[in-house]
Amino acid sequence: MATFEYQNIFGQVKLGYVIAESQKFDEWISFMQKCLGLHLAEHTEQQLSFRIDDYEKRFIVQRGDAEDVTHIGFQVENKLVLEQIIGRFDQREIQYAIGETTDAQARGVQAFWYVQGPKGIQLELFIDEVRTDQPLTMQSSGFYTxxxxxxxxxxxxxxxxxxxxxxxxxxxxxxxxxxxxxxxxxxxxxxxxxxxxxxxxxxxxxxxxxxxxxxxxxxxxxxxxxxxxxxxxxxxxxxxxxxxxxxxxxxxxxxxxxxxxxxxxxxxxxxxxxxxxxxxxxxxxxxxxxxxxxxxxxxxxxxxxxxxxxxxxxxxxxxxxxxxxxxxxxxx
Ligand SMILES: [Fe+2]
CATH class of the missing domain: 3.10.180.10 (2,3-Dihydroxybiphenyl 1,2-Dioxygenase, domain 1)
Structure with a gap:
């Protein structure tokens, strides 16, 4: 393993997406789209996704029994920041893995890496999001990201x-x-x-x-x-x-x-x-x-x-x- 050189990455990580697991798709649509004013972008048997900006997906509901947030995605500025975080995981012998292509698509990102984070929440890291130029149709005037x-x-x-x-x-x-x-x-x-x-x-x-x-x-x-x-x-x-x-x-x-x-x-x-x-x-x-x-x-x-x-x-x-x-x- 190459020598790991510590570099401060403050300011180069931001919250990217959140995934919840639920069986209550109808309620989630009503809650997010009708009440809180997000854009419903995807509605299949297995997944809902909502937009708040030009990212393809920001809040995702996947079919499952947890009724909880299960995954949180953080966007990192570039490959160096990703390598820095992963290098720290390596140093501390924390297991990480790269996500499957289909799972990346489900999240609206090009690729992602993940670890089991505090409280068992799966923490995911990605560099590049998938964007869309489809106009937003939502009750809210907009969201700040x-x-x-x-x-x-x-x-x-x-x-x-x-x-x-x-x-x-x-x-x-x-x-x-x-x-x-x-x-x-x-x-x-x-x-x-x-x-x-x-x-x-x-x-x-x-x-x-x-x-x-x-x-x-x-x-x-x-x-x-x-x-x-x-x-x-x-x-x-x-x-x-x-x-x-x-x-x-x-x-x-x-x-x-x-x-x-x-x-x-x-x-x-x-x-x-x-x-x-x-x-x-x-x-x-x-x-x-x-x-x-x-x-x-x-x-x-x-x-x-x-x-x-x-x-x-x-x-x-x-x-x-x-x-x-x-x-x-x-x-x-
Ligand atoms: Fe708060």
Missing amino acids: ADSGMGHVAITSQKPEKMIRFWQEFFDARLTDTVEQKINGVTLDVTFLRLNERHHSIAVAETRGVHLDPIRTSIQHMNLQVLDLEDVTMAYQRCKDNGFAVAWEVGQHTNDREVSFYVASPSGFEVELGWAPIKIDEATWQPIKHTSISVWGHQPKPPSKVHKLMHEFGQISESLKKLRRDEYSPID
Whole structure:
């Protein structure tokens, strides 16, 4: 093996696509196309795919029983960045493989490499996407991707130190800020990590002290960024009109200043639709700790599972330890 030379790849990785496995295709179409306003690009017996820009596919639903996000695709700038990440996997003896051509086509990419990532989510790396010049037909005025990539994912973890270290060691993630929110004497810590100009591509949430994971799904939520405030408010109304459970009402986050709401997807994890998060200026940014997650709004209604759990935390104690499930980590 050639000598491996470490090179920092910060700013050269961005969220590219997300794959969920579900049997609820009709609900997913209604949720993504009719309510959140994405473009439905593909509908077969085995797969749905949705567009938000000129990439052929951004959010994919594959037929299966998981009712969960199963794969997350990250786009890397070029072959050097890919080799850098793969070289780090080699060094740490983390197994990776190259995807089949048919699977690359299913993802709308030319080729991809994959590993089993934190929490067992399959992490995939690709360089070149497949684009389409077909016009977008969607309820939303548009979604922001560009150099920021496709929104972000938030993951609850029982092994937050390992999970944070994973993103730092393999993707050169930088700490943007943290939020410490006390609810009924229990502290929820959220660490926001950036891979590029986007305030965060990954958020890692943990309960301080006893590390629990009350979330069934591998991610707590996935965020998509729309171009206009009205895209948020109209989607919010469409979700309510169509019976999807808004988990957190419209509000504004303290740290990234994004105006957003959260709604439960057909598979259970939430989708946050947001507008106007700040971008990070690397020259001046200093990570700080916030003591609340929102400036205004974001009221749980009806109480989301996490929020309900957090509120009831004071009354429950030992029994919650059963929520300690073994969480896969690629690193020790
Ligand atoms: Fe978020």
